[in-house]
Amino acid sequence: MVGCRISRRRIGGSFIWSYRVPQKRPKSRRFRFSRLPRGPWKAPSARTLFTRPAASPQRTLLHRVYLVAGLCVLAFSVLYLDRDGLRDANREVLGIIDLMYFTMVTVATVGYGDIVPVTARARLIDAFFIVPIRIVIWFVFLGTAYQFVIQRVIEEFRMKRLQKQLHDHIVVCGYGLSGSVAVRELLESGFAPDAIIVIDPQQAVLEAATGLGVAGLLGDPAREDLLQQAQVRKAKAVIISVTDDATAILLTLTVRSIAPDTKIVVRIQEQTYQRQLRQAGANVIVSSTKIGGLLLADAVESDYIVPFINDLLSTRGRVTLLERLAEPHEVGCWSNAVPCAVVVGLVRDGNVLSFYEDPPCLIQAGDVLMVIQSARAE
DSSP: OTTOEEEEEEETTEEEEEEEOOOOOOOOOOOOOOOOOOOOOOOOOSOOOOOSOOOOHHHHHHHHHHHHHHHHHHHHHHHHHTGGGEEETTOOOOOHHHHHHHHHHHHTTOOOSSEEEOSHHHHHHIIIIIHHHHHHHHHHHHHHHIIIIIHHHHHHHHHHHHHHHOSSOEEEEOOSHHHHHHHHHHHHTTOOGGGEEEEESOHHHHHHHHTTTOEEEESOTTOHHHHHHTTGGGOSEEEEOOSOHHHHHHHHHHHHHHOTTSEEEEEESOGGGHHHHHHHTOSEEEEHHHHHHHHHHHHHHOSSHHHHHHHHHOTTSSEEEEEEEOOGGGTTSBTTOOTTOEEEEEEETTEEEETTTSOOOBOOTTOEEEEEEETTOO
């Protein structure tokens, strides 16, 4: 056989001949990286990376002063090394004071013309070295003026104009998961974006909120000066949606001390803080943990209750739950016979009459109805 390998072994006094057919070696396969599918190109966002917080204004101003002084010293050093290429009106070599004067005049773009470069090297240095230094220094001056003077004047002007327009607005303290959902629901229910103010200590969160058109204030919502700037006294309601229940109690106390008549809606996680929040002045307390747990339990034995409740609470749902005054054509009707609506509750003189505990009654003018009606009824 072609390709066989013959071998001989000796066992005792005899030889044993054997042969072996070589096996074919599998061809080696080169390892190749698979190409990942390319998705559609997306434009980068305005700001993605947030590292450490910005330095204090005093330190920022001091750093910029050091930068400008260093650039001036660098320009003076280069001009001093090439001082032979500069001449004044008398065609004399410049001294130290003359070079200092020429450096400052050149950097400040004054240019009196009494000292000029006369050699080609001096002109190249002025064109390609001094001019970039001059541009950088002017950018530093303009940026400092805008950051510490112009921007503050513009912000104060906008704040005063915004405060004059604020009346019956909504103040949202905390733009987390619940706060963002509340703002979107308010916008979809018909509130104007300029009638909503969000207060949050995170800049990235405020950028997401202002992307919806609402106004934002950067800082701790528990600060009294921020609440004063948000005009909580004139607000229709204040929504408190912070992550910590203890902070929610403190914030409720602060808001109530500033605005005794403003409605306060608070979201909490633990039911044990309801009594403290009532004493602090909260009008409505929403327990997200309890509501979520009840919906989870109802979903075990039913398939339609949770979607129906979502439709009731959401503006985008097919049906909606409303609290409104009785309309003129409804006055005199029985509470269980209102056309195109299901009355589940009636408030009269502060007393709540529910359909499951009280018998039907005639609707009077001034009654507040809690009705379930189609979102397309209008």
